[in-house]
Amino acid sequence: MALAEIATDVKAVTKEKKGVGPWRSALRRFLRNKSALAGLILIAFFVGAAVFAPYIAPYDPLIPDLKNRLAPPSAAHLLGTDYMGRDILSRIIYGARISLRVGLITVSIALVVGTLMGMLAGYYGRIWDTIIMRFTDIMLAFPSTLLAIAIMAILGPKLINAMIAIGVVQIPQFARIVRSSVLSVKEFEYVDAARALGLKNGPIIFKHLLPNSLAPIIVQATLSVATAIIETAGLSFLGLGAQPPTPEWGAMLADSRAYLRIAPWTVAFPGLAILIATMGMNLIGDGLRDALDPRMKE
Amino acid sequence: MGQYILKRLALVIPVLIGVTLFAFLLIHLIPGDPARIILGERATEAQLEQIRERLGLNDPLYIQYLNFLKRLAQGDLGRSAISNNPVTAELKKRYPATIELTLAAMLLAIIVGVPAGIISASKQYSLFDHISMVLALLGVSMPIFWLGLMLIWVGSLVLGIFPPSGRLGVEITLQSITNFHIIDSIITGNWVALKDALWHLVLPGLALGTIPMAIIARMTRSSMLEVLKQDYIRTARAKGVSQRLVIYKHALRNALIPVVTVVGLQFGLLLGGAVLTETIFSWPGVGRLIYDAIMARDFPVVQSTILVIATTFVFINLLVDITYAYLDPRIKYN
Numbered sequence: 001m002a003l004a005e006i007a008t009d010v011k012a013v014t015k016e017k018k019g020v021g022p023w024r025s026a027l028r029r030f031l032r033n034k035s036a037l038a039g040l041i042l043i044a045f046f047v048g049a050a051v052f053a054p055y056i057a058p059y060d061p062l063i064p065d066l067k068n069r070l071a072p073p074s075a076a077h078l079l080g081t082d083y084m085g086r087d088i089l090s091r092i093i094y095g096a097r098i099s100l101r102v103g104l105i106t107v108s109i110a111l112v113v114g115t116l117m118g119m120l121a122g123y124y125g126r127i128w129d130t131i132i133m134r135f136t137d138i139m140l141a142f143p144s145t146l147l148a149i150a151i152m153a154i155l156g157p158k159l160i161n162a163m164i165a166i167g168v169v170q171i172p173q174f175a176r177i178v179r180s181s182v183l184s185v186k187e188f189e190y191v192d193a194a195r196a197l198g199l200k201n202g203p204i205i206f207k208h209l210l211p212n213s214l215a216p217i218i219v220q221a222t223l224s225v226a227t228a229i230i231e232t233a234g235l236s237f238l239g240l241g242a243q244p245p246t247p248e249w250g251a252m253l254a255d256s257r258a259y260l261r262i263a264p265w266t267v268a269f270p271g272l273a274i275l276i277a278t279m280g281m282n283l284i285g286d287g288l289r290d291a292l293d294p295r296m297k298e
Numbered sequence: 299m300g301q302y303i304l305k306r307l308a309l310v311i312p313v314l315i316g317v318t319l320f321a322f323l324l325i326h327l328i329p330g331d332p333a334r335i336i337l338g339e340r341a342t343e344a345q346l347e348q349i350r351e352r353l354g355l356n357d358p359l360y361i362q363y364l365n366f367l368k369r370l371a372q373g374d375l376g377r378s379a380i381s382n383n384p385v386t387a388e389l390k391k392r393y394p395a396t397i398e399l400t401l402a403a404m405l406l407a408i409i410v411g412v413p414a415g416i417i418s419a420s421k422q423y424s425l426f427d428h429i430s431m432v433l434a435l436l437g438v439s440m441p442i443f444w445l446g447l448m449l450i451w452v453g454s455l456v457l458g459i460f461p462p463s464g465r466l467g468v469e470i471t472l473q474s475i476t477n478f479h480i481i482d483s484i485i486t487g488n489w490v491a492l493k494d495a496l497w498h499l500v501l502p503g504l505a506l507g508t509i510p511m512a513i514i515a516r517m518t519r520s521s522m523l524e525v526l527k528q529d530y531i532r533t534a535r536a537k538g539v540s541q542r543l544v545i546y547k548h549a550l551r552n553a554l555i556p557v558v559t560v561v562g563l564q565f566g567l568l569l570g571g572a573v574l575t576e577t578i579f580s581w582p583g584v585g586r587l588i589y590d591a592i593m594a595r596d597f598p599v600v601q602s603t604i605l606v607i608a609t610t611f612v613f614i615n616l617l618v619d620i621t622y623a624y625l626d627p628r629i630k631y632n
Binding site for chain 1: 309436441447569607608
C-alpha cells in the first residue's frame with residue numbers, strides 16, 4: 001500500500017471517531033467541576049462588567065465630585081467615593097475593562113513569543129535549544145516581580161509598558177512548557193509519517209505538533225492571566241503602570257493609600273476586585289488542568 | 299553526588315554571566331543618553347560630561363563591561379549617581395533587613411503551611427480540608443500590596459496592636475553589629491529591642507508570607523496524598539500501623555521532599571515580593587532601595603541591587619537543587 005493510501009485510511013478512521021474526542025470529554029469533566037464553574041461565573045461577571053461598563057456604571061469614573069469626597073458606602077454610592085468624590089463602584093467596573101485587556105495583551109505576548117521559542121528549541125534542537133534554554137535560564141534567574149520592575153525601569157512608567165514587562169517575564173514559562181511538550185510529541189510515529197509524506201517543517205509544527213501540545217499551553221495561559229492581572233496591578237500600585245486618573249485597580253489603591261485611616265473603603269474595594277478576578281482565573285486554570293490531564297487529579 | 303554538584307555548578311556560570319550582562323546593559327537599553335537619563339533634562343553639558351567620565355560611559359561598551367566585571371570581582375558595586383555614596387555600604391545596611399523579613403515570612407509560611415497541608419491530606423474532604431483549601435486558594439490569588447494595607451488598617455489603625463511601619467520604634471536604641479536586628483539584640487542582650495523588632499516583623503512578615511504559605515499548604519497536601527497511595531504505605535497499614543504513625547513516621551519524610559523544592563523557590567520569589575512589601579511598610583531593605591532608585595533614576599544603584607538579588611536567587615536555586623538531589627537520589631539519573 002502506498003503511503004498516501006495509508007494516510008487516507010488514517011484520516012477516515014480519525015473522522016469516524018470524531019465526536020467522542022478528548023476535547024469533548026475534557027469539556028464534560030470541566031463542567032462537572034464545581035470550583036471551575038464558580039471561577040467561570042466570577043469571570044463571566046467581570047467580563048460582563050467590562051463589556052457593558054457604560055450602561056451599568058452608575059456614575060462617570062473620571063469626573064470628580066468634590067462635594068462628595070470620601071463618602072462612605074451608601075444607597076447613592078454603593079461602595080463609597082474616593083478622595084476626588086468619584087464613585088468607587090463605577091471606577092471598579094471600568095477598571096474591569098483595563099484588567100481584562102491587561103490579561104489578554106500580556107498573555108498574548110508571552111504566548112506567541114514563548115510558543116515560538118519553545119517550538120524552535122524543541123523541534124530543531126541542537127544550537128537553537130541551547131541558546132533558547134540558556135536564555136530562559138537567565139530570565140528565570142531573576143525573581144519575576146523584580147525582572148518586571150527592571151524592565152519598567154528601562155521602558156518608563158506607562159500601562160502599556162507594564163503589560164509588555166509582565167508579558168516578557170512570562171515568556172520563559174511558555175517556552176519551557178511548549179518545548180517539553182514538543183519533545184514528547186515529536187517522537188510519535190504520526191510525525192514520522194507526516195515527514196515521510198513529504199510535509200515541510202512548517203506544516204508539521206503548526207498542524208501536527210502545536211495542536212497536540214495545546215492542553216498544557218491552555219492551562220498555562222489561563223493561570224498566566226491571573227498572574228498578569230495581579231502583577232500589573234502591583235506595578236501600577238508602585239506608580240510604574242497605569243497613571244492617574246485611569247481607573248486601574250492597582251492605581252486606585254495607590255491613590256487611596258493616604259486615606260486608609262479615614263476612608264478604608266477606598267482601599268478595600270479595589271483590592272477585593274483584584275483578589276476576586278485573580279481567584280476566578282485561578283479556579284478556571286485549576287479546573288482546566290484537571291479536565292485536560294485527568295492523571296493530575298487525585 | 300559530587301559529580302552532580304559539579305555539573306549543577308557548571309550550569310550556574312553561564313547564568314551568572316547572563317545576569318551580570320543584563321544588569322550591565324540595563325542602563326544602555328534605555329532609549330537616549332544614559333548621562334542625561336540620570337541627570338535629567340536640565341543638566342548642563344559640563345555636568346553630563348562629568349558623570350560620563352565618572353561612570354566610564356565614554357569607553358566602548360565591551361571595555362565598560364570588562365571594567366564592570368573587574369570592579370565586581372573586587373567587591374565594588376559602584377556609586378550612587380545621586381549621593382555618590384558607595385552602593386556596597388548601602389547594601390550592607392539594607393540586605394540584612396530584607397533577609398530578616400523574608401526569613402520571617404518563610405518561617406511563618408512553613409509553620410502554618412506544612413501542618414495545614416498534612417492535616418488536610420490525612421483528613422481529605424473533611425471540613426478542615428475544605429476550609430484550609432479555600433483559604434489557600436485565597437492566598438495564592440492575594441495581591442500582597444493590598445493585603446499589606448489591610449493588615450495595617452486592622453492590626454495597626456483599628457486595633458492599635460502592631461506598628462504600621464519601620465523595623466524598630468524610634469524610642470528604641472540598638473547597637474548595630476550584623477544589621478540583623480534580631481541577632482544584634484540577642485548578642486547585646488537587649489530584650490526590649492528584641493521584642494520591638496519581632497513586633498515590627500509581624501505585619502510585613504504576614505503580608506509577604508501569605509502566598510508561600512498557601513502554596514506550601516497546597517503542595518504538602520497533594521504530595522502527602524500522592525505518597526499515601528504508595529504500596530509501602532498500604533503495607534504499613536496492613537501490618538496494623540496506626541494512622542498517626544503511618545502519616546508521621548512513614549509518609550511525611552517522602553512527602554516533604556517536593557515541599558523542600560517549593561520552599562526554596564518561594565524564598566527566591568519573596569525577594570521579588572519584598573519590593574512591594576517594603577514599600578508599603580517603609581521597611582528599609584533592598585526592595586525599598588531599588589524602588590527609590592528607580593523613582594530617582596539612580597541607575598547605578600538599580601543595576602547593583604538587581605545584580606545582588608538575582609545572584610542570591612541563583613544560589614538559592616542551586617542550594618535547592620543540591621538539597622533535592624541529596625534527599626531524593628533518583629533525581630541524579632534524570
